[in-house]
Amino acid sequence: MTSAPPEIAYAPKDAERLDHFMARAAAAYYAARDPFQDFVTSPEISQAFGECLGLWAAVTWQAMGRPDSVLLVECGPGRGSLMADALRAIAEMMPDFRAALQVQLVETSPRLREAQAAKLGAVGATWHADVATLPEAPMILLANEFLDALPIRQFIRRGASWCERFVMNGAFIEQPSDVGLGHDAPEGAVCEVNEAAQHFAAWLGVRLARHGGAALLIDYGPAESSFGDSLQAMRAGQSVNPLSAPGEVDITAHVDFAAFAAAARAVGAITHGPLPQGVFLQRLGFMTRAAMLARLDPSRAQAQLAAAHRLTAPEAMGRLFKALALCDSSLPIPAGFETA
Numbered sequence: 001m002t003s004a005p006p007e008i009a010y011a012p013k014d015a016e017r018l019d020h021f022m023a024r025a026a027a028a029y030y031a032a033r034d035p036f037q038d039f040v041t042s043p044e045i046s047q048a049f050g051e052c053l054g055l056w057a058a059v060t061w062q063a064m065g066r067p068d069s070v071l072l073v074e075c076g077p078g079r080g081s082l083m084a085d086a087l088r089a090i091a092e093m094m095p096d097f098r099a100a101l102q103v104q105l106v107e108t109s110p111r112l113r114e115a116q117a118a119k120l121g122a123v124g125a126t127w128h129a130d131v132a133t134l135p136e137a138p139m140i141l142l143a144n145e146f147l148d149a150l151p152i153r154q155f156i157r158r159g160a161s162w163c164e165r166f167v168m169n170g171a172f173i174e175q176p177s178d179v180g181l182g183h184d185a186p187e188g189a190v191c192e193v194n195e196a197a198q199h200f201a202a203w204l205g206v207r208l209a210r211h212g213g214a215a216l217l218i219d220y221g222p223a224e225s226s227f228g229d230s231l232q233a234m235r236a237g238q239s240v241n242p243l244s245a246p247g248e249v250d251i252t253a254h255v256d257f258a259a260f261a262a263a264a265r266a267v268g269a270i271t272h273g274p275l276p277q278g279v280f281l282q283r284l285g286f287m288t289r290a291a292m293l294a295r296l297d298p299s300r301a302q303a304q305l306a307a308a309h310r311l312t313a314p315e316a317m318g319r320l321f322k323a324l325a326l327c328d329s330s331l332p333i334p335a336g337f338e339t340a
Contacts, residue, residue, distance in 0.1 A: 015166035015173050018231075019195070021246065022151035028247030030109040036079065038234045038250045041145050042218070042277075042317070043082035046307040048289040049281070053216065054086025056284060057140045058094035059335045060214045061101075064138060070213070071139040072101040075131070076146035078112065080105075080119030086142070087123060101140075106131055131203060139207065141215040147260065148219050148252040150196040154229065155181055157189040170243050189227040194256060198263040201326075205269035208328040215326040216334075221254035223274050223322060230254035257324055264326050272325040272337035278318025281311060283336040 016024075029035070042049045061070055074083050083103065091098045103125040107113050113127055128134060154165040155177055162181050163174040181191050204215050221230070233242035233249040242251045261271040273280075281287075290308035294301035312318040325334045333339075 015168040015175070017153065018165050018167055018172075019151035019153045021167040021243075022251055022253075023196075025246035025249075025251050026149055026151070027108070029250060030112065032111075032247065034111070035250055038236055041078055042311055042321075043078065043085065043144065045310055046290060046293075046304070047081075047085045048286055048293060048308065049311060050082040050085025051089035051289060052281060052284040052286050053082065053142055053144075054089040055093060056216060056335050057086065057142065058090050058097045060140050060331070061094075061097045063331050063334070064140075064212060064214075066096070066100070067138045067212075068100055069137060070097075070101050071104050071135060071137050071141075073104045073106065073131075073134060073139055073141040075106040075141065075143040076149065077105045077107055077116050078144075080116035082142065082144055083116070083123075083125075084119050087120075102126070102135070102137075104128060104134055106134075131200070131207075136211060138211050139213040139215075141204070141213070143215070143217045143219075145219055147194075147197050147200075147217060147255045148221070150194055150200070152231070152253045153193045153195065154231065155179060155191045155193070157185045157187055157191075159187070162191070167243055170241075172243070185227060190229040191227055192230060192253060192256065194253070194259070197255065197260050201260045201263035201269075202267050204326055205264040205267035208326060209268045212328045212330065214328070214331060214334055217260075217324045217326070218277060218280075218321060219255040219257075220317075220321045221257055223257055225256050225258040228254075255322075257322055261324060261326075268329065269326045270329055270331070272327070272334060274322035274324040275337060276314070276319045277321035277323055278312035278314060280323035280336045281318075283338075286312065 036044065057072060077083055103123055105116060105125050106128045107116065108129050155162045156165060156174060162177045162179060164177040165172045166175055185191065230253045231242045233240050233251045235249045240249050257274040265271055287308055290304055294304040310316045323336065325337055327334060
């Protein structure tokens with residue numbers, strides 16, 4: 001849920017552009033605060049989530065021709081729960097894939113790196129501050145709630161032109177912009193542009209074309225591009241003003257899946273989806289696994305089934321969250337994205 005926008009003022013020249021504000025606030029937040037005090041992600045809700053994504057990666061590896069060495073990359077690994085659950089399922093169900101993969105984690109926060117290392121134990125992961133330092137090799141990349149934290153720019157329609165939103169003293173201010181966004185927008189319409197996400201999509205597309213592989217990205221946002229202010233922040237599970245207390249709140253925005261996919265296709269990637277998370281997980285057998293976990297531990301059966309409902313039900317996380325796959329052109333349609 002997005003909190004009410006702060007009151008708009010009009011601008012001194014030393015205001016901070018919104019994406020710069022977001023980047024600075026996010027870096028400070030993840031460096032100093034435990035984000036799981038403020039929100040919970042899918043891998044923390046049910047271990048079946050990470051297990052299903054691990055087996056999705058294993059099936060993708062088979063479709064790639066079972067290369068002897070492949071990178072299993074996660075961007076934004078959180079506490080390491082998704083990767084730990086994925087590796088456990090892979091080791092049990094696809095040991096050949098486990099022997100072939102190299103775990104690579106893209107994480108900038110020293111605090112979270114420590115948590116990931118503790119969770120993964122003797123896995124032998126390699127950490128990177130940027131995707132640019134990943135080894136040159138075939139790759140399967142997973143990213144859950146990674147794109148939503150990338151900084152956005154916001155533009156607002158004023159009369160016959162657009163203004164860009166900047167931040168100063170905890171409020172939006174507006175400055176005229178010459179960025180070309182078209183003219184078919186009503187007065188006051190907000191257009192969000194995530195240049196960081198588009199650059200990441202282009203990097204992914206080039207990388208997959210060069211070395212082969214696939215990427216699975218799960219996040220929240222609409223399937224089609226649209227106008228609207230999606231900037232939001234959470235603290236202790238509650239929605240708060242996203243411009244208040246930078247570095248102390250989790251600030252995010254909805255993912256523009258259509259723009260992200262278009263940026264990847266422009267450099268040769270094949271895209272599949274986005275699909276609602278609930279549909280995608282059910283196609284992977286998530287509900288069957290959740291039911292199995294409930295039977296294995298009757299004392300937690302109700303909690304396991306409630307978690308499964310939370311991740312798949314349309315009225316919970318099943319519709320707002322989407323799954324998008326990027327592949328090199330040689331791969332078939334990845335698991336879960338087949339047309340019904």
